[in-house]
Amino acid sequence: MKILVFISHVPDTTSKINFTDNDSRFDLNGVQFVINPNDEFALTRAMWFKEKQGATVTVVNVGEAETEPTLRKALAIGADEAIRVNAKPADGFFVAKQLSKVIADGGYDLILAGKESIDYNGGMVPGMVAGLLNYSFVNGCIGLEVEGQKATAIREIDGGKETLKFDLPLIVGGQKGLVEEKDLRIPNMRGIMTARSKTLTVRNPTSDESQTSAVKFEKPVAKTAVKLVNADQVEELINLLHNEAKVI
Amino acid sequence: MSILLYAESSEGKLKKTAFELASYAKGIALETGKKVTALTFNVSDATALSKYGVDKVLNLQSEKLNSFNARAYADALSQAAKQEGANIVLVSTSTNAKYLAPLLAVKLNAGFVSNVVALPLSQPPFSVKHAVFTNKAFGVSEIKTDIKLIGVSKNAYGLKENPATLSVETFNPTLEETDFNQKLIEISQSTNKVTIADAEIVVSGGRGLKGPENWGMIEELASVLGAATACSKPVSDIGWRPHSEHVGQTGKPVAANLYIAIGISGAIQHLAGVNASKVKVVINNDPEAPFFKAADYGIVGDAFEVVPKLIEKLKEFKSANG
Ligand SMILES: Cc1cc2nc3c(=O)[nH]c(=O)nc-3n(C[C@H](O)[C@H](O)[C@H](O)COP(=O)(O)OP(=O)(O)OC[C@H]3O[C@@H](n4cnc5c(N)ncnc54)[C@H](O)[C@@H]3O)c2cc1C
Numbered sequence: 279m280k281i282l283v284f285i286s287h288v289p290d291t292t293s294k295i296n297f298t299d300n301d302s303r304f305d306l307n308g309v310q311f312v313i314n315p316n317d318e319f320a321l322t323r324a325m326w327f328k329e330k331q332g333a334t335v336t337v338v339n340v341g342e343a344e345t346e347p348t349l350r351k352a353l354a355i356g357a358d359e360a361i362r363v364n365a366k367p368a369d370g371f372f373v374a375k376q377l378s379k380v381i382a383d384g385g386y387d388l389i390l391a392g393k394e395s396i397d398y399n400g401g402m403v404p405g406m407v408a409g410l411l412n413y414s415f416v417n418g419c420i421g422l423e424v425e426g427q428k429a430t431a432i433r434e435i436d437g438g439k440e441t442l443k444f445d446l447p448l449i450v451g452g453q454k455g456l457v458e459e460k461d462l463r464i465p466n467m468r469g470i471m472t473a474r475s476k477t478l479t480v481r482n483p484t485s486d487e488s489q490t491s492a493v494k495f496e497k498p499v500a501k502t503a504v505k506l507v508n509a510d511q512v513e514e515l516i517n518l519l520h521n522e523a524k525v526i
Numbered sequence: 527m528s529i530l531l532y533a534e535s536s537e538g539k540l541k542k543t544a545f546e547l548a549s550y551a552k553g554i555a556l557e558t559g560k561k562v563t564a565l566t567f568n569v570s571d572a573t574a575l576s577k578y579g580v581d582k583v584l585n586l587q588s589e590k591l592n593s594f595n596a597r598a599y600a601d602a603l604s605q606a607a608k609q610e611g612a613n614i615v616l617v618s619t620s621t622n623a624k625y626l627a628p629l630l631a632v633k634l635n636a637g638f639v640s641n642v643v644a645l646p647l648s649q650p651p652f653s654v655k656h657a658v659f660t661n662k663a664f665g666v667s668e669i670k671t672d673i674k675l676i677g678v679s680k681n682a683y684g685l686k687e688n689p690a691t692l693s694v695e696t697f698n699p700t701l702e703e704t705d706f707n708q709k710l711i712e713i714s715q716s717t718n719k720v721t722i723a724d725a726e727i728v729v730s731g732g733r734g735l736k737g738p739e740n741w742g743m744i745e746e747l748a749s750v751l752g753a754a755t756a757c758s759k760p761v762s763d764i765g766w767r768p769h770s771e772h773v774g775q776t777g778k779p780v781a782a783n784l785y786i787a788i789g790i791s792g793a794i795q796h797l798a799g800v801n802a803s804k805v806k807v808v809i810n811n812d813p814e815a816p817f818f819k820a821a822d823y824g825i826v827g828d829a830f831e832v833v834p835k836l837i838e839k840l841k842e843f844k845s846a847n848g
């Protein structure tokens with residue numbers, strides 16, 4: 279089985295979000311980048327298929343040279359090879375176009391992605407790739423098994439879950455639950471050493487189409503100070519929620 | 527030209543998101559004179575949509591679509607959009623809407639922006655304001671394609687009544703065979719619980735509650751308020767509560783009217799996921815807990831004393847106020 283894992287390179291969750299150049303772009307100052315958390319679940323599941331079912335795992339990112347350490351980290355975790363499409367992501371559609379071409383050229387059975395990246399939260403790239411290639415797609419995936427050419431996926435729905443069966447190839451938008459938090463891999467020394475000699479192919483973008491463009495950014499307005507209520511007067515809290523905030 | 531919306535339903539009944547989208551669509555219609563059309567799936571009575579400004583309902587009845595199927599639903603929506611000449615298409619940010627939206631975007635060759643929090647700012651150029659960095663900031667994006675697909679955030683625009691005269695038409699799209707390549711094996715759902723996605727009020731507990739055995743009072747508080755229960759990430763990681771209750775940047779987003787955080791410190795990743803809630807209340811015994819900086823109301827105190835008192839007083843309040 280050939281697996282492709284999408285790796286989105288995003289600011290660490292503790293990052294302070296600031297903008298620069300007249301609020302036209304994200305301020306990279308002091309920001310650490312990591313593998314998108316949802317993609318980490320996908321990558322760890324891919325490692326499971328590699329170890330238990332002999333799959334080969336390729337990771338791919340659409341981004342400029344600065345994303346390579348993130349791809350190397352995925353190699354250190356155990357991916358066999360990496361591809362970087364050398365382009366600045368213009369929007370979700372642009373990224374989906376590039377990734378569709380990588381898939382068309384490589385012929386993968388299973389494509390694992392995150393359901394959403396935590397920077398621009400589009401939640402659109404995997405679904406768009408599925409649409410462009412007319413592949414099957416499952417989103418919000420919290421469980422995945424593959425047997426031969428069939429995949430069984432569990433998807434989170436409001437208030438429960440749903441089990442679906444698909445023929446491969448399948449594109450998966452994964453999230454926590456796909457593997458347990460405690461099973462997430464961190465690169466060890468040996469992994470980091472071998473990652474250095476694994477292949478990282480750089481490709482040129484195949485299209486420059488985009489459909490949306492970022493105009494500017496804003497920070498939320500500062501919050502007014504909290505109103506404290508004495509622990510002995512919880513009825514005052516009820517009064518405030520009823521008469522002032524009007525939420526109960 | 528018209529605006530098309532995906533009117534979500536569950537077991538034949540329209541969901542609140544359908545009325546929110548109708549309100550939002552009417553907001554655009556009032557500025558542009560466009561007509562508002564809604565596509566419903568296996569809903570027998572959709573007249574309530576007219577209260578929020580829907581002019582026309584496309585009524586789709588099909589056994590094959592009884593359970594949600596993203597590919598088939600996207601196919602039906604794209605055919606409806608084409609038939610109606612819709613150049614603005616609206617979906618919510620529910621789990622199902624997020625599943626089908628990118629498929630629909632490709633079918634319509636529509637630029638897609640999700641998590642939109644306000645009416646379009648200008649047109650043309652057509653730009654919208656949307657939450658980014660899991661609610662740590664907002665972005666303004668321009669959509670350059672002829673057809674625009676917008677994912678409207680829950681609770682951001684709200685419900686606005688604006689009656690219209692409704693016509694209902696039967697809608698019979700010809701769905702592609704490949705739409706049904708997937709097979710539904712089973713659905714397991716706890717029907718008696720309010721879900722985080724639908725809840726107006728969410729009661730959430732953190733590590734400050736010390737152990738799963740102490741969740742009784744969280745559940746009771748939630749039940750008095752008709753609320754959903756939620757938790758912080760470590761609480762679900764250690765298995766005190768199921769993953770489906772984990773809220774925050776890497777869990778579920780919460781956009782409720784009221785979010786009550788009990789024994790939760792207010793780490794940046796937690797706050798990011800709950801910021802879109804309108805009113806936040808924190809109960810924590812540490813006055814320095816960061817959550818107090820993000821909350822509207824707070825009580826500094828021991829949860830094990832405050833919460834039982836709050837439950838008792840709320841019960842009195844509920845019986846006095848019906
Ligand atoms: C990549 C990454 C992603 C993350 N994503 C998320 C996320 O999505 N959601 C999330 O929640 N976290 C997330 N976290 C974790 C986050 O950083 C915090 O560790 C977590 O939110 C803390 O949970 P907590 O507030 O329950 O526990 P703690 O930080 O341990 O806080 C417990 C609080 O309870 C209070 N307390 C103790 N006893 C009492 C009492 N008797 N009465 C009242 N109060 C009491 C304490 O004062 C304290 O403030 C993420 C972390 C990382 C690294």
Ligand SMILES: Nc1ncnc2c1ncn2[C@@H]1O[C@H](COP(=O)(O)O)[C@@H](O)[C@H]1O
Pocket residue numbers: 284285286287314316317338339340341367370373390391392393394395396398399400401402403404
């Ligand atoms: N630039 C990118 N390169 C590779 N994969 C990406 C990129 N952007 C998004 N993805 C994948 O698509 C998923 C959803 O991203 P998004 O649509 O941006 O929310 C992510 O979790 C990644 O798996």
